[in-house]
Each structure stands twice: as structure tokens, then as C-alpha cells.
Amino acid sequence: MTKVLVIQGAGMNMRGKAQVEIFGPTTLDQMNEQILGYGEALGVDVEVFHSNIEGEVVNALYDAHEGDVDAVLINPAGYTTGTGPLLGAIGQVRYPVIEVHASNPTSRGTISKVLPTCKGSVYGFGVYGYYLALEAVKHMVEG
Numbered sequence: 001m002t003k004v005l006v007i008q009g010a011g012m013n014m015r016g017k018a019q020v021e022i023f024g025p026t027t028l029d030q031m032n033e034q035i036l037g038y039g040e041a042l043g044v045d046v047e048v049f050h051s052n053i054e055g056e057v058v059n060a061l062y063d064a065h066e067g068d069v070d071a072v073l074i075n076p077a078g079y080t081t082g083t084g085p086l087l088g089a090i091g092q093v094r095y096p097v098i099e100v101h102a103s104n105p106t107s108r109g110t111i112s113k114v115l116p117t118c119k120g121s122v123y124g125f126g127v128y129g130y131y132l133a134l135e136a137v138k139h140m141v142e143g
Contacts, residue, residue, distance in 0.1 A: 003070050
């Protein structure tokens with residue numbers, strides 16, 4: 001079974017609580033519940049991780065590298081425009097990393113610094129974007 005780690009980046013814990021006019025009313029817990037349901041429907045084993053601390057995200061990527069993870073979906077959120085160790089870690093891991101955003105940050109003038117280090121991206125389809133990314137990963141891994 002394909003195994004995917006979903007990383008929710010800095011500030012995702014504020015979804016549904018702040019900037020609702022941009023990101024909508026869905027909370028991180030509600031998003032994660034939907035993502036786990038998508039994984040179940042697709043036959044993909046999904047683990048969800050969130051941190052507001054970049055070093056913890058980097059450690060999660062490296063731990064997954066040492067484990068049996070087939071791919072990572074990352075919503076970098078507050079790390080989208082960063083230039084720290086996250087970019088280096090994504091470039092070092094053995095599995096594909098897909099950047100996912102429920103909204104379209106480019107439409108707000110945000111240019112992702114994370115995307116060039118990723119295999120691909122899914123933007124602007126709400127939480128359903130995670131489903132699309134999970135389905136893509138399943139096809140990459142299982143053929």
C-alpha cells in the first residue's frame with residue numbers, strides 16, 4: 001500500500017480561525033479528517049503532521065526518508081516564501097514531494113520558494129487538491 005506523509009506548515013493551525021475571507025472557515029482538524037478519508041477511499045496510507053517550527057518539519061522529512069514513506073504532500077503555508085533548511089531537506093530526500101495549497105497563493109502575489117524543489121504542485125482546488133495529489137502519488141508509485 002502506498003504510504004504518504006502530509007505535512008501542514010506554519011500557521012495551518014489558524015485555518016478557520018483567522019483570515020477566513022482568504023482561506024475559508026474549514027479548520028485544520030476538519031481538513032485533516034477529509035484528507036484521511038481521501039486516503040482511505042484511494043487505498044493510500046496517510047499520516048498527517050503539523051508544526052509551526054521549521055526544524056520539526058525538516059526532521060519529519062528526514063525521518064520519512066529513513067522510513068517507508070513513498071511520497072510527501074506539503075502545504076508549506078508560512079514556509080512558502082522561506083529560504084531556510086526546508087528547501088535543502090526537500091532536495092535531499094529519496095521520495096517525491098508535492099506542494100499543495102487549498103487556495104492559490106500566486107493569485108495573491110505570493111511566489112513559492114518551495115515549489116522549485118518539489119516534483120509538482122496542486123493549487124486552488126480547496127481541500128480536494130489533497131485528493132488530487134494523493135491520486136497522482138498513487139499512480140506514480142503503483143504505476
